[in-house]
Amino acid sequence: MSSRTTSSRRPARRLTAALAAATSGALIGCVAATPARAEAGHDVPIGTVARTVGDARFEPGPCPRTADPIPELGRARCGTLTVPEKRAANTGPGDPRVAGGHGGRRITLSVAIMPAESGTPAPDPIVWFAGGPGDDAVSEIPMALAGNLNRDRDVVFMSQRGTYSATPELTCPNIDRFNARALGLVSNAPSTGRLYVEATRECRDRVAAQGANRSTYNDIESSADYDALRRTLGVKKWNVFGISYGTHLALNYMRLHPKGIRSVGIDGVLPPSIAGGAVTWKAAREGFDGLFKACADQPACNTRYPNLKATFLRLVSALEANPITTTVTVPVHPDPVKVVLDGSNLVAWLTSATHVAEGVPRSIDELAHGNPQRIAEQLAGGKYSPQAIGRVAHGLVYGIFCSQWTPYESRADVIRGGRRAFPSFPRSMLANAPQLAWLHDDCRAWDVPPAPPSVRDVTRSDIPTLALSGGFDAQTAPSNGAYAARTLSRSTAVTIPYVAHVVFADSPCAQQITTSFFDHPSTPDTSCLAGLQPPQFDIAP
Template identity: 75%
Template sequence: MPVCPSHRRRAVRRLRTALAGATAGVLLAGLAALPARADAGTEEPLGTAARTAGHARFEPGPCPRTADPTPALETAHCGTLTVPENRSRPRGRKITLAVAIVPAVQKRAPDPIVWLAGGPGDDANSEIQLALNGDLNRDRDVVFMSQRGTYSADPALTCPNIDQFNADALGLVYGAPSTGRLHVAATRACRDRLVGLGADPGAYNSTESAADYADLRVALGIRRWNVFGISYGTDLALLYMRLHPEGIRSVGIDGVLPPSLASGAVTWKAAREGLDGIFDACAQQPACNDRYPHLKATFERLVRQLEARPVTTTVTVPGHPEPVEVVLDGGTLVNWLTFASHLAAGVPRSLDELAHGNPQRIAEQLAGGKLSPQAIGRLSHGLAYGVFCSEWTPFESEADVLRAGRRAFPSFPESVLANAPGLAWLHADCRAWDVPAAPRSVRAVTRSGIPTLVLSGGFDSQTAPSSGPYAARTLSRATEVTVPYVAHVVFADSPCAQSITTSFFDTPTAPDTGCLAGLQPPAFEIAP
């Protein structure tokens, strides 16, 4: 299954665990306040009353299942939003989306925040702790709803067979045509299973999801709310504010993927920008530069060498009694590094060890991530392919991806450049997924006067630091911030970004960005 450049936060968590425990060298793997409401004369807290919005209906009920323990659900108000699977057939099949409303910690502002998850295919209710770790619910209730097809929705269009294939493929050459054929076969098998269960694969896309959120606001009786989207959630947020601007007070987007740019091609640009940020930071730090000189050249040389002569090694992974075989080729190294950017401090050392004939650290991280129980059955491949195959691939060719890769990394062999980072065999997968192309208007630039906070990370190798300023140029009341030395989705890792975000929702036209002045580059690990 392709890994969307909008980065899946659980993959990052697995990588963080691995690198934090690098000495072992193994990846281990009450009542909500009344918001600004259309019916503010009533007194029931948000999420405790059934309401209808057109063909959608909210019903209070039990809190959703989540992929990880979520203590905040003990005090949340929960329920489900029932919507048409396909709004072109409003009286046809219905689906349900799980809703959790986490109350504010202290004073309660009248307008809540709605969280748009990444992916595409991640579940918002499984990202609750990520949001709360950043103090997002300090002053406001935060509304989480599973995007259609995700883990806590019904149906959940997950594909454990694809996840299992990705684990089994550790021992295969990533870019080999035979690997591609097996990948596409797994994709087709999942589609056939979901269709056999009655799902309409063409109904899982950003346009339908944007309408789901518009319906949710009305069904909850909220007059005005704020939107915060991360990664793919920024693509969805920009589309939502263009198609359904009613009732939106402000919008925050972090790890920006504008719909007009979303493609395999842009992931090559992102990799170039984010990785160059890490290489340049090492070069500017005397201890790192002295120990790991010419890091950029070393990385590109390793990609060429491994693509010509893949290296096979065996590693041990907790929970797996048998040793695991891992093949490292050029494409695998690129994929590893785009995610390893989340803990940039260890990148130079890992690349240096590989250059000196020791692939263990990188291989252990790769295997730990793919073989973790958390890697199986959590991502909605149905939503991911619904977005990729209707909104991305119809508007770019495989040749476009290759040309973009060649512009970003002219020294890489064509066999590496043919598969964008994290998106191997995407066009072939989309031919198997077989959904109609979205109208070209889905890729229009969003022009809006809604106050918007546009956050990017200087080390973002998944959606590109430059994508933030690109999106901000057509948002007339945007505050554009690039947080240096941080990878994709700065809210997850940067206390400064968290502070800027909460101040933005307090005063959307004048957030406090003063913390940026004190930020320092990471202290890169120096091997003895």
């Protein structure tokens, strides 16, 4: 899940890369690859024929620009989908804008289709739903291919509306730069909240200057975009694989446009019916507890770092009362970086650091003994990384959060969720849930109407579904997979132990289960779970 403070799979939704220096980005393009074969059930491979269906048109063409080089695009079939920004069916009473299907504004979404490795691919492709909200699907091609997702099927990537390779592109680098500077501020000070809102207003004005209708960047319109893509590509049935926020979109897509879906995989599950600040507190507690238990169960770790959980909880309260200010240098930034390590920043650090679990006990122990440098360097390295600047479509981020989340969850609800998860935390921390600092204030500035309440309905379906979770997932909670699966009558819920958010990115076992699921949706092969081992924690001398 993405937000003001994290990015979806930056990787693994915002993460291992968020803790390390990243290489600088470069813009690239490519020409759509010449098809070498025909798809089963198609006269020509999907993505090579222009087609208009209703108010949507797919047009083959060059591959999209990307922030980092993606060599795999050299063999992709690419193009664009053009759709109304606002569809007639979604026009509310009194809306002054003309619906896109009747002469209104149209937007363009980039499409890249990675061909299957198999010489005899299955006829039903997989469509990838990116994380975030706000991450660009095309940028996640390397992750999908590293997990062999295109072994037997073509995999379709489309930039969600507003994202990096879409037109308009609703990124707001000022938000990302502010997030980096905010490391030097006390997280929960009212003055910090005012600065958050100032940055949000600047982003709002930038989006407005592009002529974008902020109220159309949501799950309802995005789901219709994907249904339009399937129809314009001429695909009768396809499979869906969503990661992080992409699971939120996938569950709404299943509910709104079930026709044409063969099966659905969701990894790092965020059900729309419970999305918001309270569930991020629950996720932090479950992910942290999974990591602390793994250390406690490992004799060497437990001996070297006894009572690690209690130490962490004590440090959060102590730092919230008396923050530590330090200065660090990171390879990705030329100047020294000021970091205020308070309770909220410590929680934010661990939410991401579960992706590099081996070093967490040592880092907490060093902090307990007065040395905050390792944690501060990791926080600064993530926020100042080139991968954290100008990549996330904050226009889509706020479109989701401010129309689908905050209208249906009060600040008091968030505080109650925080108190349930962490009863020892100071009240000053609880309104600003992990990954969602000052969200209600930001959403008042963003100023979009609530989405229909049905956007938070529980998804009930008999479409075969695989719900994957990670035992260390501090971003979307291991228990969310089972929660979503309970109303999906043909579902399999699997938790991969010792892995953080979005297990497909980091676990060969998760990759094996996923590919077997798309081959046999009723009976995925989960035998690899039996051989999984906990991480070997860094035992400092």
